[in-house]
Amino acid sequence: MEIHYNRQGWSFFFYFCMCGAICESIHYSVPEERKSGSLVANVLKNLKMDVKEFSARGAQLISEGTKQYFQLDPYSGNVLLKDKIDREALCSQKDPCVLHSEIVLENPWQVFRIEVEIEDVNDNSPQFSKKEFLLEIPEQVPTNTRFPLEKAQDLDKGENAVQNYTLSPNENFRLAVQSHSDGSKYAELVLQKPLDREEVAQLFLILSAVDGGTPRRTGTANIVIHILDTNDNFPQFLDSVYKIKMKENALRETLVTKVEATDRDFGSYGDITYSFSQVPENVLKAFSLNKQTGVLTAAGTIDYEEERSYEISIKATDGGGLSAYCKVIVEVEDMNDNAPEVSLTSLTSPLSEDSPLDTVVALFRVTDEDSGENGRISCTTEAMLPFLLKASVNKYYQLVTKQAMDREIASEYNITITATDWGSPRLTSTRIINVQISDVNDNAPVFEKSTYEMQLWENNIPGLLIGLVQAKDPDTEKNAKVSYSLLPGKVSGQPVSSYVSVNSETGNLYAIRSLDYEQVKDFNFTVRAVDHGSPPLSSQVMVRVVIMDENDNTPFILYPLQNGSSASNDLVPRGAEAGYLVTKVVAVDRDSGQNSWLSYELLKATEPGLFSVGAQNGEVKTMRPIHKRDSFKQKLIIGVRDNGHPPQSTSATLSILLVDGFSDPYMKMVDIPKDEVVEQEDRTLTMYLVICLVVISFIFLVSMLVFVAIKIHKRRKFIESSALNFPVGPNFPENYGDADAGSLSRAYNYEVCLAGGSLNSEFRFLRPFFPVFSVEPAQSQQNPRISSTSQEVPNYAAEGQVMSEARGAVSEDAAARSGGPSCTGNQPITANANIGQNDWLSYQ
DSSP states (O other): OHHHHHHHHHHHHHHHHHHHHHOOOEEEEEETTOOTTOEEEEOHHHHTOOHHHHHHTTOEEEESSSSOOEEEETTTTEEEESSOOOHHHHHTTOSSOEEEEEEEETTTTEEEEEEEEEEOOSOOOOBOSOSEEEEEEETTOOTTOEEEOOOOBOSSOGGGSEEEEEEOOOSSEEEEEEEOTTSOEEEEEEEOSOOOTTTOSEEEEEEEEEEOSSSOOEEEEEEEEEEESOOOOOOEESOSEEEEEEETTOOTTOEEEEOOEEOOOOGGGGOOEEEEOSOOHHHHHHEEEOTTTOEEEEOSOOOTTTOSEEEEEEEEEOTTSOEEEEEEEEEEEOOSOOOOEEEEEEEOOSEETTOOTTOEEEEEEEEOSSOGGGGOEEEEEOSSSSEEEEEOSTTEEEEEEOSOOOTTTOSEEEEEEEEEEOSSSOOEEEEEEEEEEEOOOOOOOEESSSEEEEEEESSOOTTOEEEEOOEEOSSOGGGTOEEEEEOOOEETTEEGGGTEEEOTTTOEEEEOSOOOTTTOSEEEEEEEEEESSSSOOEEEEEEEEEEEOOSOOOOEEEESOOSSSOOOEEEEETTOOTTOEEEEOEEEOSSOGGGGOEEEEEEEESSTTTEEEOTTTOEEEESSOOOTTSOSEEEEEEEEEESSSSOOEEEEEEEEEEESOTTOTTOOOOOOOOOHHHHHHHHHHHHHHHHHHHHHHHHHHHHHHHHHHHHHHHHHHHHHHHHHHOOOOTTSOTTTTOOOOSSOOSOEEEEOOOOTTOSSOOOOOOOOBOSSEEEEOOSSTTSOEEEEOOOOOSOHHHHHHHHHHHHHHHHHHHHHHHOOOOOOTTOEEEEOSSOOTTOOEEEO
16 A cells, blocks of 8 residues: 555656646737737647647646636637737736736646737827926026926837927927836926016927837827916925835725925925826826825725836925926735635536546636735545545646446535635635536437328428427436437439428428429428437437418310410301300319319300300300391400419400301301401501502612613614614615514524623623624725625524624624724524524624
């Protein structure tokens, strides 16, 4: 047994040394006013471990004090801002502003101390205590006399605090910037030109305080200087510095000290008043100063944990406006005024009843804001409990199990932790920790019913609640928490999950889509309930959903078909008697039950008293005999309505023709007169077409007349020129000019003549050409002799070729004489119809 205790002692000593070595402070910094969730630092590099180990050891970040400013992401090692931090509100004038935290790791248990310095940003402008300061300065004050001014207060620190002062331009004063022992800046007015009250009785200056931040911020105050008569003696304090010690939590109006200044002047110049000079806001809240006696008393709460010392500047001013200054330094002594605080870091609850011995149930830290013996703490717990307290480093304690748990004996424990400091008098605080003992998972969920049947109207909105399935588990906590899910299945060939869904927590069943009774009348699916135990246990139940029909379909007309085309016509003989069956309207409804019961009624008729419709069968019959005066064309509109709620309806249009001789099986089709509107539209369209045709014909006729006139004129000119160049020979037929020879019994040759160089085949003119003739050389080349050929040509194709060559020669000769266009032998157009060899005509 001694060997076991010694081994435990050495192990604890070695573990304590290792933790002491590891628990070195890690320093980080973050600017103030950063948004919540901003990254402060990643501790993995400093802790020299990876993310997997960091997360597995249950890393937690514990901050000192009641408010947690940081949070730790155990899966990445990032330390994040939990809330935006205002350095001035958190630390006031303390510099540096540091927040202390610890990172706690388990298995093995380790603690790492973290210091996060809150860096100042320039978010505050310098401010003076008043917008206007009044100075009373007597005349004849020596030059270079200094007048300390009110110091501007800037909640920022360092470079962001006040760095300089400026003064508006004036002739009498300049500004000198001085520094206190703590580095803070203040300004003094330095007289550089003597004052003369008779010249200037008042001076108005503007004092500006500028900080060193980026961007720079400025605060201003007005200085009003009243120039007084001569006062040549300044007040003088008995001591320039007063050092006082006082205990914290001193009562209000407790005397701190009394400052005293004297002035050798008499009258108003010798009356001295006391006031604070350039003191921060916390001094004004904590102390008060009697203006007449100089007595300094406590005016607010003096707390050692908030401020350990105060430096107070006091000004003594005589009736002439001359002042003297002194400092009062107050040291605050600590008292045992803070009870220990128990901060729970981690708690394992519920605790499984089969947990082994020495299982860590809770980890907590005990702190005391007092110092010295007032901050020394001892921690105890109740006896006769299956738990034990183990002290650790850095004021941490572990609550571990010392014997086996039995949930049937006790399902929970309320453990009281008592922490007591060593101050005088001793202060105590307690913390009750509730530990639940959990059960093992040995019961499966049980549904309330063996099967469920639910009803749902068709055309439901998606997401509609169908019903509820619920299962209960006799276990406790997570072993009794049940989750619901759908088992895979098919409905009409589609997954059941596309029709319904189940809320995994409540068991509510919802319709995923709008259902149609005409497509799906009912369907089944299976719901499984699984508890959250380890291993999980489950059960399942069958659910049947019945779809109920709604009147959501209008009746559909099967006959006569209403498809938008021309309506069919039913023929009724004019000799039909009353009760004659004309036709029958047939309609159907896709709904079921009374939603599909249809009724028929006559909504509109050309002659209301002539036809009737059967309400149940839709038969159209005549109500009276048909007369000759009845209109030839009858139009009926028949309505069809179902019996649903609300009812759906539609209508059908029937065209009935009253005809004679309907019994003749070979009766010709009867022309249906057109509607008057259609006929009027047709007449209008025909009129427009006729007008367009007349206009086009007129234009064409005028164009042809102009064209023919031009061609006739050119033909005459050509004939005249041809008469001069081609005299008639002895072999020329005498009846050549007979144009009235009756029908075409001769062949006519036409040649198309083009102007030289023409590219667009412009049609110039047609001219007659003589019968086949040849050109014989004459004695004189100026008058060649032309003779006709009266030889039979049995082959008209060969004859045409000979004629073409002859005509080519003549036309070229004629063109050469007249200087006109020439016709080539490759261009003749020949028409043959019962011709003779002496009846050839040629035009050129």
